Amino acid sequence: MNDFIDFILQFGSLTQQQIDLVSRKATELTLRKDEYFSEAGEVPRRVGFILEGVMRVCYYNNKGEEITRYFFDEHHLVVEMRSFENNIEASEYVQAVTDCKLLIFSKQAWDEISRTIIGWDVIVQKIFSKALIEKLERRSPLVEQDATTRYLTFMEKFPHLANRIPLSYLASYLGITQSSLSRIRKNIR
Amino acid sequence: MNDFIDFILQFGSLTQQQIDLVSRKATELTLRKDEYFSEAGEVPRRVGFILEGVMRVCYYNNKGEEITRYFFDEHHLVVEMRSFENNIEASEYVQAVTDCKLLIFSKQAWDEISRTIIGWDVIVQKIFSKALIEKLERRSPLVEQDATTRYLTFMEKFPHLANRIPLSYLASYLGITQSSLSRIRKNIR
DNA sequence: AACGCTTTTTGCCATATGGCAAATGATCCC
DNA sequence: GGGATCATTTGCCATATGGCAAAAAGCGTT
Numbered sequence: 195m196n197d198f199i200d201f202i203l204q205f206g207s208l209t210q211q212q213i214d215l216v217s218r219k220a221t222e223l224t225l226r227k228d229e230y231f232s233e234a235g236e237v238p239r240r241v242g243f244i245l246e247g248v249m250r251v252c253y254y255n256n257k258g259e260e261i262t263r264y265f266f267d268e269h270h271l272v273v274e275m276r277s278f279e280n281n282i283e284a285s286e287y288v289q290a291v292t293d294c295k296l297l298i299f300s301k302q303a304w305d306e307i308s309r310t311i312i313g314w315d316v317i318v319q320k321i322f323s324k325a326l327i328e329k330l331e332r333r334s335p336l337v338e339q340d341a342t343t344r345y346l347t348f349m350e351k352f353p354h355l356a357n358r359i360p361l362s363y364l365a366s367y368l369g370i371t372q373s374s375l376s377r378i379r380k381n382i383r
Numbered sequence: 384m385n386d387f388i389d390f391i392l393q394f395g396s397l398t399q400q401q402i403d404l405v406s407r408k409a410t411e412l413t414l415r416k417d418e419y420f421s422e423a424g425e426v427p428r429r430v431g432f433i434l435e436g437v438m439r440v441c442y443y444n445n446k447g448e449e450i451t452r453y454f455f456d457e458h459h460l461v462v463e464m465r466s467f468e469n470n471i472e473a474s475e476y477v478q479a480v481t482d483c484k485l486l487i488f489s490k491q492a493w494d495e496i497s498r499t500i501i502g503w504d505v506i507v508q509k510i511f512s513k514a515l516i517e518k519l520e521r522r523s524p525l526v527e528q529d530a531t532t533r534y535l536t537f538m539e540k541f542p543h544l545a546n547r548i549p550l551s552y553l554a555s556y557l558g559i560t561q562s563s564l565s566r567i568r569k570n571i572r
Numbered sequence: 573a574a575c576g577c578t579t580t581t582t583g584c585c586a587t588a589t590g591g592c593a594a595a596t597g598a599t600c601c602c
Numbered sequence: 603g604g605g606a607t608c609a610t611t612t613g614c615c616a617t618a619t620g621g622c623a624a625a626a627a628g629c630g631t632t
Contacts (some may be wrong), residue, residue, distance in 0.1 A: 209405055230632070255527055255528070261527050262443060263453040263523065270478065276516065288600075295540055296602085316505075318513070319508055322512065323508070323511065323512055323515065326512065326516065326519065327465065327515065328514040328521055329519055330522070332524060333519070333522055333523060334452065334522060336523040336525075336526040337558040338444055338450050338558060339444070340588075341588075342588095349604090360608095360610095361609070361610060361611095362609075362610090369527060370589070370590085371589075371590060371591080372610075372611095373589090373590080373591080373592090373610090373611075373612080374589055374590070375591090375610095376610060376611050376612080377611085377612085378589095379610095379611095380611075380612090394582090529618080530618075530619075531618095548580095549578095549579070549580095550579070550580060551579080559619070559620085560619075560620060560621080561579090561580075561581095561618080562580090562581075562582080562619090562621085562622090563618085563619055563620070564580095565580060565581050565582080566581085566582085566619090567619095568580095568581095569581075569582090
């Protein structure tokens with residue numbers, strides 16, 4: 195829980211009373227590897243904060259291939275905010291890549307926090323703006339570089355993620371096939 | 384000017400007095416094709432709103448190739464907001480693709496509006512969140528599809544842009560070479 | 573119409589990546 | 603330990619895209 199509070203306090207300040215409220219509204223959730231946190235086609239019902247583990251956000255493209263859009267690890271929020279806020283169906287699903295421990299807020303709890311704590315929405319807004327910028331910065335190199343560079347860039351930026359992610363997921367994230375990625379790794383050695 | 388006010392009012396409401404203030408702070412700027420609106424390595428000094436024309440946001444990758452990240456046309460804001468707000472150097476530059484007419488706000492004017500109009504920051508925040516989401520949605524397909532599909536998707540989504548953009552810019556946006564794009568177009572015919 | 577300039581297309585060949593299936597390696601469970 | 607299962611690597615060949623330079627097309631100016 196403290197991890198989450200620390201995370202929030204980076205973006206704005208809260209009184210002790212407000213911190214207590216937020217704490218009371220959170221529950222813990224454990225997910226086993228491969229379990230889903232949210233499904234495509236459903237309206238997201240909760241916000242998650244990763245305490246332990248790695249998750250990924252994916253979807254199926256029009257060829258029926260599963261594409262990994264993002265990986266998230268400890269101390270990141272996982273939710274498709276636009277769907278969550280507007281009560282619309284998500285186009286992506288979120289899955290545990292490793293066993294995970296999450297802090298979660300139901301939509302109801304989240305809304306109550308939002309109504310009770312003046313300034314909460316501004317904090318959340320800041321968090322999501324930052325997250326959006328990071329997503330863009332992660333994905334932009336994927337268009338602009340060749341596959342080997344993409345792989346190296348990923349390894350450089352997220353070395354701690356690499357050994358927790360199956361090769362097939364990483365390949366789909368990098369926009370190449372698993373066998374190509376395997377060959378790229380071979381060439382680098 | 385009315386175009387800009389209409390644009391703003393989509394994201395929040397303003398009193399007539401506030402509208403007048405915003406109007407007074409704006410000036411017009413004409414750019415000829417190929418002229419720069421802002422340069423990489425400089426701190427952005429102004430916010431632009433495109434009244435007429437097409438602009439592009441670019442940078443040079445580590446191979447020295449010029450990469451087009453985005454195109455913007457009428458009724459879009461052009462500024463690297465994070466650099467603008469934090470007074471840091473931009474990594475991208477903004478160039479007129481066609482002759483352009485812009486509405487611009489100096490940093491000074493923008494700050495004054497921000498101080499004077501309660502709620503302005505929230506409106507701006509909304510505009511930029513939306514813009515970020517759109518940027519992501521534009522760039523994601525560029526990783527996940529083959530070059531022909533990327534081209535077709537672009538043509539479908541931005542048919543009005545296509546005929547105002549030189550092929551070389553579009554190719555760099557799509558992440559392929561100009562000759563490849565030319566061949567793709569040939570195959571489609 | 574003729575010229576110079578820029579943009580786009582094309583040819584030729586090199587390289588990168590994909591598709592598929594089999595082989596190998598890793599892991600888990602009994 | 604042995605076998606089932608899943609993850610990764612590899613071989614073989616097909617296809618897509620790149621690199622480079624020349625040709626062709628488009629465009630404005632005179």
